[in-house]
Amino acid sequence: MQPTSTMNEEFLKKWQMGLQMFRPSIDNASVSERKRAIKLSADVAMASLRKGTTCWSRALIQKTATEDNFLVRQMLSGIKEETLINKKLPKVMCHRKIVRRSKKILMRRKSRSAMEEVAAKAKKLVKRKTQGLRNVVPGGEFMSNNVLLIQETLDYIVSLQTQVNVMRSIVDAAEAGIER
Amino acid sequence: MMMNGGEATEAELFLNCDDMSVLERQRVQLNYHQYHHPGFEPTLPCFFPNSSKMNVGEVDSFLPSAGLDLPEIYGELHGDARISVSPGNITTEFGNSKKRKFGCVDTETKVCNEKKKMMMMMDREVAVEEEEEEKSKVTEQCTRSIMKMKNKAKKEQNSCSNDSSKVTKDSQRTDYIHVRARRGQATDSHSIAERARREKISGRMKFLQDLVPGCEKITGKAGMLDEIINYVQSLQRQVEFLSMKLATVSPRLDFNIDDIFSKEVVSAPMMNLPNTVMPPHMMVNSGYPHDMVNSGYVHFNPMQQVVTSSDPLSCFNNGQSATMWDSEVQNLYTV
Numbered sequence: 001m002q003p004t005s006t007m008n009e010e011f012l013k014k015w016q017m018g019l020q021m022f023r024p025s026i027d028n029a030s031v032s033e034r035k036r037a038i039k040l041s042a043d044v045a046m047a048s049l050r051k052g053t054t055c056w057s058r059a060l061i062q063k064t065a066t067e068d069n070f071l072v073r074q075m076l077s078g079i080k081e082e083t084l085i086n087k088k089l090p091k092v093m094c095h096r097k098i099v100r101r102s103k104k105i106l107m108r109r110k111s112r113s114a115m116e117e118v119a120a121k122a123k124k125l126v127k128r129k130t131q132g133l134r135n136v137v138p139g140g141e142f143m144s145n146n147v148l149l150i151q152e153t154l155d156y157i158v159s160l161q162t163q164v165n166v167m168r169s170i171v172d173a174a175e176a177g178i179e180r
Numbered sequence: 181m182m183m184n185g186g187e188a189t190e191a192e193l194f195l196n197c198d199d200m201s202v203l204e205r206q207r208v209q210l211n212y213h214q215y216h217h218p219g220f221e222p223t224l225p226c227f228f229p230n231s232s233k234m235n236v237g238e239v240d241s242f243l244p245s246a247g248l249d250l251p252e253i254y255g256e257l258h259g260d261a262r263i264s265v266s267p268g269n270i271t272t273e274f275g276n277s278k279k280r281k282f283g284c285v286d287t288e289t290k291v292c293n294e295k296k297k298m299m300m301m302m303d304r305e306v307a308v309e310e311e312e313e314e315k316s317k318v319t320e321q322c323t324r325s326i327m328k329m330k331n332k333a334k335k336e337q338n339s340c341s342n343d344s345s346k347v348t349k350d351s352q353r354t355d356y357i358h359v360r361a362r363r364g365q366a367t368d369s370h371s372i373a374e375r376a377r378r379e380k381i382s383g384r385m386k387f388l389q390d391l392v393p394g395c396e397k398i399t400g401k402a403g404m405l406d407e408i409i410n411y412v413q414s415l416q417r418q419v420e421f422l423s424m425k426l427a428t429v430s431p432r433l434d435f436n437i438d439d440i441f442s443k444e445v446v447s448a449p450m451m452n453l454p455n456t457v458m459p460p461h462m463m464v465n466s467g468y469p470h471d472m473v474n475s476g477y478v479h480f481n482p483m484q485q486v487v488t489s490s491d492p493l494s495c496f497n498n499g500q501s502a503t504m505w506d507s508e509v510q511n512l513y514t515v
Contacts, residue, residue: 038423039423125402129405163419
């Protein structure tokens, strides 16, 4: 699925809305301030397109809400607060050394064949990569299983593509305008 | 296509749905059988489409249309953790399964008995919450039942197949889906559930392959995940970079919206030059298809455009458009 033009337009609209709110305070601020404002409103616009249905959008909104509550509240006034909270997953806190040692012992006890070793290494690799993916996708730690993770990644990628497309076209237009 | 007359409707349904998922086909099958065979016992262990009715020819014609869905499921037949997706694998895998069938003939009755036990287990253990898991099990069933169809059509019917030739309950009555384990695979419910989960994951990864550019050659979860992570990170970096660029380019954070619309988004019959007077005028007057664009353009005062043509970046006169934006923003809140 590729980003559709409807999605582009909606994102642009919401982004503009968000930028409008920044406009009075930002006109004379520094470049980094402006960049932060632009990125923030873009992120919130992207997340609000999903209206709280996906895990990553909720997590993204939560992240931005800590930076600028006012903006978020304005843009999401249509959505209930409860839907925006992600459920925290139960995490077992174990000392890493202890875990590693017990794993080593288990490995020694198990009888190993060549096939099993290869499979075990492959599984470890995949596990590490999925953890890496969880770190990249916002709200990854809230996704309980891998199926959900991949689904959310799909959606997140499509939304990111929308965001990038729209921003790029605006930059191009703005630059073209300047050159004239 | 070799079809019997009575099977025509069912076969049509199958054949017309090249794009239908296997799940939908299964549902069609269910409905068909429910309609045609209403009086079957709900306790029979195996779920099969009516084997006596479906002949080999029908199955043969059914398979190619199912070809798109089968490989990713049968990719697991070889039992490793990799995902290899290629439609060309179908024939070879079916060849394998046929070979395997001959070795497993005598275990079929055993499997049936085991299956009954498993059914009891499943009835007690399997809850209804995960509808998705059921769906994929139905998917599995369909494909497995097809496989069994083929096998049975070639041999004489033994006792187990006689039992299974009657259609069991339909899943709508009890909300359980009875699953038959695949040949040569473990039969406990856990591994079946696990297999269903794995197949779901590989299905989703296939979508991701289409989405992430340059992933066609990569097989295997680890490589795919690598690519996905890189892609997501690069997209995020692009967003950062573009926002920095925008910040430097426009000191006042106002962007020329009509540029964007005319260039990129909407398939407009309008010209693309942002500085001419005509476009906003024309756009407002013509029956412009998109409401959103209309709302953006309504603010345009053509006179203003002439005045500000030397400053193409600012498209809004803040004083005038403030009130209009407020009303628009009100509308947007309802979205």
